[in-house]
Amino acid sequence: MKRDSEVVLNVEGLRMRYGTNDVLRDVTFQVHRGEVVTLLGPNGAGKTTTIEILEGFRMRSAGRVDVLGTDPAHGDEHWRARLGVVLQSWRDHPKWRVRELLAHQGFYYACHSTERIRRPWDTDDLIELVGLSDHSGKQLRMLSGGQRRRLDVAIGLVGRPEVLFLDEPTAGFDPQARHDFHTLVRDLASAGETTIMLTTHDLPEAEKLADRILILNGGRIVADGTAEQLAEQIVGEDEVRWTVHGERHQRSTPDSTGFVFDLFKRHGEAVSNLEIRASSLENTYLSLVHSAESDREEAVR
Numbered sequence: 433m434k435r436d437s438e439v440v441l442n443v444e445g446l447r448m449r450y451g452t453n454d455v456l457r458d459v460t461f462q463v464h465r466g467e468v469v470t471l472l473g474p475n476g477a478g479k480t481t482t483i484e485i486l487e488g489f490r491m492r493s494a495g496r497v498d499v500l501g502t503d504p505a506h507g508d509e510h511w512r513a514r515l516g517v518v519l520q521s522w523r524d525h526p527k528w529r530v531r532e533l534l535a536h537q538g539f540y541y542a543c544h545s546t547e548r549i550r551r552p553w554d555t556d557d558l559i560e561l562v563g564l565s566d567h568s569g570k571q572l573r574m575l576s577g578g579q580r581r582r583l584d585v586a587i588g589l590v591g592r593p594e595v596l597f598l599d600e601p602t603a604g605f606d607p608q609a610r611h612d613f614h615t616l617v618r619d620l621a622s623a624g625e626t627t628i629m630l631t632t633h634d635l636p637e638a639e640k641l642a643d644r645i646l647i648l649n650g651g652r653i654v655a656d657g658t659a660e661q662l663a664e665q666i667v668g669e670d671e672v673r674w675t676v677h678g679e680r681h682q683r684s685t686p687d688s689t690g691f692v693f694d695l696f697k698r699h700g701e702a703v704s705n706l707e708i709r710a711s712s713l714e715n716t717y718l719s720l721v722h723s724a725e726s727d728r729e730e731a732v733r
């Protein structure tokens with residue numbers, strides 16, 4: 433990632449209420465140009481709501497939101513042309529063919545080209561980039577779920593967006609498609625031009641892709657940092673496994689270095705097959721979400 437100091441997403445005190453349901457209570461975060469940020473949170477936490485407010489698809493109840501220097505509630509066509517959007521689900525007419533649809537969509541971006549960014553993406557290059565070359569002449573109704581999702585990603589990219597929003601982009605991807613998608617995101621990010629915000633429930637994916645992880649729970653951002661920084665916020669337990677005199681042992685410990693030091697002091701060369709598994713993002717995530725929920729219950733009492 434080639435992050436610079438320019439803030440492209442600025443969210444302060446964002447609130448969203450559906451009827452009497454306060455989904456977002458006070459959401460505050462910033463994203464810099466070129467960053468890849470993952471928004472995590474349990475089902476119903478408000479991830480899609482947040483992303484849709486940033487895209488200008490949904491009006492917020494209160495708070496300040498700035499995307500590429502513009503309030504999404506008042507974004508014009510030129511502002512929209514600088515964004516790429518991949519929704520959780522999307523339907524186009526099933527008779528469109530892949531290549532035709534992308535060429536058609538791309539056409540609308542041509543007048544939004546700038547000195548720096550030539551729009552749209554060349555249709556065939558884009559089709560190759562998302563791995564649909566063998567299906568470019570197919571009607572949409574003939575695509576599998578994963579191929580359809582690759583097309584969704586292509587539609588999000590066709591205007592060479594400066595900010596790309598992806599809502600659960602890899603749901604339904606097979607391992608190859610997932611791997612290809614991760615390479616694509618990393619390539620876009622390393623070119624430094626595209627800022628990417630994505631939601632996912634796949635924690636290894638979040639860890640792999642994100643420069644920074646935001647965890648949304650109870651209507652607030654309860655954690656904001658790299659996977660390592662989040663792990664430092666809570667004392668995660670590492671798992672140590674070893675064998676002594678042919679017997680296998682296993683222990684969870686917050687201080688694996690100290691534990692292993694003592695192990696060798698006690699057993700010396702008799703220790704073999706030593707394995708240390710660092711506290712995973714999954715453990716960190718579950719602890720952060722659990723502790724945010726406990727704090728909320730405490731406040732209600």
Ligand SMILES: Nc1ncnc2c1ncn2[C@@H]1O[C@H](COP(=O)(O)OP(=O)(O)OP(=O)(O)O)[C@@H](O)[C@H]1O
Pocket residue numbers: 450451455473474475476477478479480481482
């Ligand atoms: N149009 C709407 N009207 C009323 N309530 C809504 C509307 N859209 C979403 N909600 C509610 O807002 C809450 C947050 O929904 P949202 O889809 O933003 O969550 P999410 O974090 O994206 O969930 P998931 O991980 O399940 O996709 C949920 O309780 C949902 O029922």
